[in-house]
Amino acid sequence: MKIRNFPILLALAVMAGIPLAAWAQGFKPAKPIEFVVHTGPGGGADVLARFIANAMEKEKVLPVRMQVNNKTGGGGATAMAYLAEKQGETHTIAAYTGIWFTNPIMRAEAKHTMKDLTPVVRLVLEPAVIVVKNDSPHKSLRDFIEAAKQNPGQMKQSAGSIGARDWVVRQLLMKNTGANWAYISFPGGGERIAALLGGHVNMMVIEPQEAGEHIRAGNMRVIAQISDRRLAAFPDVPTLKEAGFDVPTVPQVRGIVAPPGIPREVVTYWEDVFAKLTQTPTWKKYLEDNLFEDGFMRSAELNKFIDVFSDTTRGILKDGGIKVVR
Amino acid sequence: MDVIGHLYQGFAVALEPANLFWCFVGVFLGTIIGVLPGLGPAATIAMLLPLTFQMNTTSAIIMLAGIYYGSKYGGSTTSILLNVPGESASVVTCFDGYQMAKQGRAGPALGIAAIASFVAGTVGVVALMLVAPPVARLALSFSSPEYFALMCLGLAMVVLLAGASLLKALLAMLVGLWIAGMGTDLFTSTSRFTFGHAELLDGIDFVVVAIGVFALGEVLANMEMRGGARMLPVPKGLRNLLPTWQDLKDCRFAFLNGSVIGFLIGVLPGAGSTIASFISYGVEKAVSKRPEKFGTGVPEGVAAPEGANNSETGGALVPMLTLGIPGSGTTAILLAALILWGLKPGPLMIQDNPSLFWGLVASMYIGNVMLLVLNLPLIPLFAQILRLPAYALYPVIFGISLVGVYSVSGSLFDVWMLAAFGLLGYAMRRLDYPAAPLILGLVLGDAMERALRQSLMMSQGELSILVARPVSATMLFLAVLLLATPLFKKANALRVKAIEQAD
Numbered sequence: 001m002k003i004r005n006f007p008i009l010l011a012l013a014v015m016a017g018i019p020l021a022a023w024a025q026g027f028k029p030a031k032p033i034e035f036v037v038h039t040g041p042g043g044g045a046d047v048l049a050r051f052i053a054n055a056m057e058k059e060k061v062l063p064v065r066m067q068v069n070n071k072t073g074g075g076g077a078t079a080m081a082y083l084a085e086k087q088g089e090t091h092t093i094a095a096y097t098g099i100w101f102t103n104p105i106m107r108a109e110a111k112h113t114m115k116d117l118t119p120v121v122r123l124v125l126e127p128a129v130i131v132v133k134n135d136s137p138h139k140s141l142r143d144f145i146e147a148a149k150q151n152p153g154q155m156k157q158s159a160g161s162i163g164a165r166d167w168v169v170r171q172l173l174m175k176n177t178g179a180n181w182a183y184i185s186f187p188g189g190g191e192r193i194a195a196l197l198g199g200h201v202n203m204m205v206i207e208p209q210e211a212g213e214h215i216r217a218g219n220m221r222v223i224a225q226i227s228d229r230r231l232a233a234f235p236d237v238p239t240l241k242e243a244g245f246d247v248p249t250v251p252q253v254r255g256i257v258a259p260p261g262i263p264r265e266v267v268t269y270w271e272d273v274f275a276k277l278t279q280t281p282t283w284k285k286y287l288e289d290n291l292f293e294d295g296f297m298r299s300a301e302l303n304k305f306i307d308v309f310s311d312t313t314r315g316i317l318k319d320g321g322i323k324v325v326r
Numbered sequence: 327m328d329v330i331g332h333l334y335q336g337f338a339v340a341l342e343p344a345n346l347f348w349c350f351v352g353v354f355l356g357t358i359i360g361v362l363p364g365l366g367p368a369a370t371i372a373m374l375l376p377l378t379f380q381m382n383t384t385s386a387i388i389m390l391a392g393i394y395y396g397s398k399y400g401g402s403t404t405s406i407l408l409n410v411p412g413e414s415a416s417v418v419t420c421f422d423g424y425q426m427a428k429q430g431r432a433g434p435a436l437g438i439a440a441i442a443s444f445v446a447g448t449v450g451v452v453a454l455m456l457v458a459p460p461v462a463r464l465a466l467s468f469s470s471p472e473y474f475a476l477m478c479l480g481l482a483m484v485v486l487l488a489g490a491s492l493l494k495a496l497l498a499m500l501v502g503l504w505i506a507g508m509g510t511d512l513f514t515s516t517s518r519f520t521f522g523h524a525e526l527l528d529g530i531d532f533v534v535v536a537i538g539v540f541a542l543g544e545v546l547a548n549m550e551m552r553g554g555a556r557m558l559p560v561p562k563g564l565r566n567l568l569p570t571w572q573d574l575k576d577c578r579f580a581f582l583n584g585s586v587i588g589f590l591i592g593v594l595p596g597a598g599s600t601i602a603s604f605i606s607y608g609v610e611k612a613v614s615k616r617p618e619k620f621g622t623g624v625p626e627g628v629a630a631p632e633g634a635n636n637s638e639t640g641g642a643l644v645p646m647l648t649l650g651i652p653g654s655g656t657t658a659i660l661l662a663a664l665i666l667w668g669l670k671p672g673p674l675m676i677q678d679n680p681s682l683f684w685g686l687v688a689s690m691y692i693g694n695v696m697l698l699v700l701n702l703p704l705i706p707l708f709a710q711i712l713r714l715p716a717y718a719l720y721p722v723i724f725g726i727s728l729v730g731v732y733s734v735s736g737s738l739f740d741v742w743m744l745a746a747f748g749l750l751g752y753a754m755r756r757l758d759y760p761a762a763p764l765i766l767g768l769v770l771g772d773a774m775e776r777a778l779r780q781s782l783m784m785s786q787g788e789l790s791i792l793v794a795r796p797v798s799a800t801m802l803f804l805a806v807l808l809l810a811t812p813l814f815k816k817a818n819a820l821r822v823k824a825i826e827q828a829d
Contacts, residue, residue: 078524
């Protein structure tokens, strides 16, 4: 709530005979909400944010509009810095994702960490699957690992950047098995798939929704899934643990944070709004369509998760030979 | 034939009044955002996406695709009139388009751009319709070594873009390559030339450099000529505002070249419309009977890149619709849209939703006609802007440039960068360094470095991977040949001189 509105609201509250204590507990947004995302229009976080803004309106969960604000740059650092500057601003929230954890650990330029912001909720976990091309000789993840052991450095994985989820999965699997294979970065998801389907690489980690149609068309085969339990879409494919690899499951996390220093009742308000949203049919259908998992978590729990997740990520990065700056 | 039957059904879908209406809305919006520098089709589509949830899926994709190819039509307008590239793909159009405007031929330049866009846009759709599946498979056989060779070929174009001094052109290109290297290294996640600024972690946006070097550099250089700053001549009469038969005849090959190159490069997921426009401009100049005139305002120098960036749209839709692989930022959003509407983009989509695919194809034919009809009458209107006296026109260019850059990222840091690149552009003009090679280096640098490093990772450090593959070897050979042409010319000149002296 902006300071300049305060006297008016105070006067209104007194006139209406509302006890001040009760007013302080009941935060209600009074103007459109600024919803900050770190990707440009069309990026993963942007699409999610615009979907949320639309669902809030459709399901009448939030009395005001949400306006998506793209603060791109710095692999999320620009958006995080922007949010940190908005200290105490109650009408701004942001969508975070895994890069908000890894970026500040790796980059000296990214000066703000998740600990500098107010955790609100965790929303979704995006599982992943490991795929090979349909004519690949590797029928299981074990086959691929054995091939990688026999030809060190010759097997190839098409992937994103260092520190991304597919990199983390590779590091964990290599550490667990002693195998070693090349990690070839492509900036766009389309290029990664094209490299696999063109037979230029052997394997990739992909979101199940993205792989779904290629699997149905018979171009790709799933050899393992990165999830705690089998996804409904792939009942016959083993999880990493079931396949005999004792490595932690690394989901892509997405959720909401707010600027630092906002009152407790505002956090509660947002927790309730998002709790309500996740119960709506629109949201449930969204999770189902995209094969996401419900990862809902409230602020206090999320706060603990942030600590644990940051430490795990830091450890994996260090093991992978990446310079850790904080 | 099967195609005709399908197309007939497609037109039945596309000619429904509602779909015609949304097609018009799409191409109209596309033209507007194309004219405005900064805001591109990707951003516009993403912002309009929530509105489409209530729409019929076919109408929605028809409208969004209309925005996509419509923006390519509008992009040339500010390039030609103000030297402000409306989209990254329209930078090349500045080279000859702005020169034509300076000679009072803004109308014909805009006309040529519209006609080239129409021809190539239509060829792109025909190709999308007829050869999509085999071409998509061909694109998959392209891998990092081929991309590297393609970028080398593009970079070798520098000899064609150089002005009087090849040395200066090479220096400008190196600066472009250096700027392309700024930001985060994809392979090691280390920062390069960020000087501790988080804003530089993602590198410098191409639009900032292009608008700074071209538009602001030009304005600053013109402001210097006090008193001498004449108004640009704009001839009266409709006939002078349209291209002549001679112009169209000069552009015959450019229409074809732009259409084919644009489509082929569009199909490749790792290239893009900016690269397509550069390469088609280079090819046009290489085969031209009057290469020395390029850069001074020849119509084919406008037709080739404008054709290429329009036909690229048809190409980019090929991997998206037939394989579910997005080749560019805009197609990635279209793909996200298909998923949000509950469709399943992928190898089976055309088979599962024939009316959507054929309706879209048919709507693109209609949309291209709409764009031509929409854009041609606008030409006399747009050309009037050059009648503004310099003291009004330059502030307008300044304003458009600032807003354009700010609208891309919403960051003031980028506006400062714009100022810096404006000064660089001015200095380059004063010292007679060509701007085009700098932009060429910037466009290709990142993709080229990436492709080289990917290739070497694939081959475990063996450089032979670059020449062991026939396609990449051919392209590298062509690049070397292109680079050697100035030497041949020099040798030839010496030989002629020697013969003359002997006589």
